[in-house]
Amino acid sequence: MAVIPAFDEIPLDWRVPGADLEIRPTYTEAGLFDYPARGLIIAPMLSTGTAEAGRLYRVTRPSDGIALCGAGSIGAAMIEAARTANRSSDLWMVAIPDAAGATAATGKISFGNALGAGALAVYIGGRRVRIVLTTSMTAPQRAAALVAAINADTAMPVAAAQGTDAATHEVLLTARHGGETGNDILIRLGLQADEVLPAGAQVTVTAMSGGAGDPDVQDAIDAINEQKFDAIALPWTGDANLTVLAEELRQRYTAMARLDGHGYAGLRGTFGQLTTKGTVTNSPHLTLIGADASPTPPWIWAATLMAVSIFHLTQDPARQLRTLQLPGVIAPDPASLFSETEQDLLLRSGISTFTAGTDRSVYLSRVITTYRQTALGTADSAWLDINVPVTLSRIRYDWRATMQLTYPRHKLAEDGSIAEAHSKVVATPRKVRGTWAARCNVYGRAGWIRDVKRTLESATFMIDPNEKNQMLANMPVNIIGNLIRFNGVLEFEA
Incomplete structure (x- = not known):
């Protein structure tokens, strides 16, 4: 017996002559539904920024953060890095000011009285300034020239001032932001092979330190409220902030919340420091990537990784991110790169890994979550790779859309x-x-x-x-794997 069609618009008892047809789609052969992925940058702002703290802004250009967060702000740098790495995904930012009473990190570059001549390249937070030293320049003049060059770059994460120490003639550096983030601004004298300290010149560096009082990530969480963001870049990596974000992402991933998202944070530290930090959380929804002595600040690692990931995982959530470049990110010196043994241990401690090109470019190796064990403390790799939670999010989203459209x-x-x-x-x-x-x-x-x-x-x-x-x-599913390892025996006839 034929099935009676169901009408939504045509009354079955209509008596006026004519032929009427309802038009509606059928979804029985529909392909994958479009996934409206959105990325979020938690953007620290300076008082010179025009953004309203705690308000969401869509960012479409690398330069958008300068006005919103202030020139030289961490937020502006993160937005520039993310938009440079990904020009097409829908990216947003929420501006967060420094915490009240935060202390800014300080460092210095000191000049001696030796009269070596030549070009001096200085990298501060990955940004390069260059001055030319001449034999006629006194130490105070050299310091003054470097101060002027640093302050001429409005995107610098520090402000420079000339010290009054007659013996060393110091260039005093102060982070533009208060908080622990300033301690991760690396100062380097030259990076490239031809950027050597001029012969005879005396230049010493005192690392940035003393920064204290990062903002609370809860301020950003409160700002986004019930809005869904698939990828979130976090600039602050204190244990408390990582824990709060991991818990927020856990709740967002639950069946009734349906606000699936994944967090990304960058770390600067030694092998031991990174393995410790990786175990702070045990989250399928948080990815940490770390390097020792990379000239690029951790927040740029975070923003770039988030931007690269959201683009490629939206295209195919099940495909590994290995070999993808983090554009603009500078790898540490070869001596500071982690060995394969150390990388294996980092991957067992919740830290994603990378490889470095000969030009110090950075390529993703294995992107994982910080999940390592069950709630009972049993070692577990079910949520190890980032593709697992992201693919399950896509399947859940697609199935909900199918149900809503097929059985409304x-x-x-x-x-x-x-x-x-x-x-x-x-x-x-x-x-x-x-x-x-x-x-x-x-x-x-x-x-x-x-x-x-x-x-x-x-x-x-x-x-x-x-x-x-x-x-x-x-509805059990078996998430597809990735070709991460190939093990074989190559035998030869003796």
Whole structure:
């Protein structure tokens, strides 16, 4: 017997002659639904920024952060880095001012009285300034020239002033932001092979230190409230802020919140410091990447990794990020790169890894989460790679969209019921299971899941025996793997 069509617009008792047709789409052969991914930069701002603290702003150009967060601000640098690495994804920022009473980090560059001549290249937070030293310049003049060059770059993360010490003639550096972030501004004399200290010149560096009082990431969380952001770049990496963000992301990933997101943070530290920091959280929704003595500040690592990840994971959430470059990020000196043994241990401690090119460019090696163990403390790799939570987010999003579009106003009946046989607006466990089968084939063709046949065999759908308006389902999936390792034996005939 034919199934009676269901009409939403045409009344069945209409008596006026004519032919009327409703037009509506069908989704039985729909491909993957578009995923509206959005990235968020938690952007520290200076008092010179025009942004309203705690308000969300869409950023479309690398220069947007200068006016919003202030020239030389961490926020402006993060926005520039993210937009340079990713010019197409939908990126937003929330401006957060320094914490009240925060202390700014300080450092210095000191000139001696030796009269070596030549070009002097200085890198501060990865930004390069260059002055030319002549034999006729006194130490105070050299210091004054460097102060002028540093302050001429309005994007510098520090302000420079000339000291009054007659013996060393110091260039005093003060971070523009208060807080611990300033301690991670690395000062280097030359990076490239030809950037050597002029012969005879006396220049010494005192590292940035003394910064204290980072803002609370809860301020940013309160600002975004119930809005969904798929990738969030965090500039502050104190234990408390990492813990708060990890918990927020956990809650956002729950079934009823449906605000899935992933956090990214950069770290500067030795092997020992990074392995310790990686164990602060145990989160499937947080990624940390760390380097020892990289000229590029950690917040630029975070913003760039977030921007690269959101672009490529939106294209294909199941494909590993290995070999992708972090544009603009500078690798540490070869002596400061981690060995393969150290990288393996870092990956077991929640820290993502990278490789360095001969030109000091940075390429992703393995991007993981900080998840290492179950709630009972048992070692577990279920959520190790970032692709797992991101792919599951996409499947959940796609399935919810499928249900909403395929069964928007359907009734619910048992398999084999007379209602199922005669009405197109009746859903049954069998019908929904068929829809799930069709979507799993889409996910399989996209390379998101594997073993589709077993996935379908293990799925169950039923009407809740205690609630006639509710369907219950168990829908196991097997996320596809990535070719990360190849192990073989190469034998030869002796």
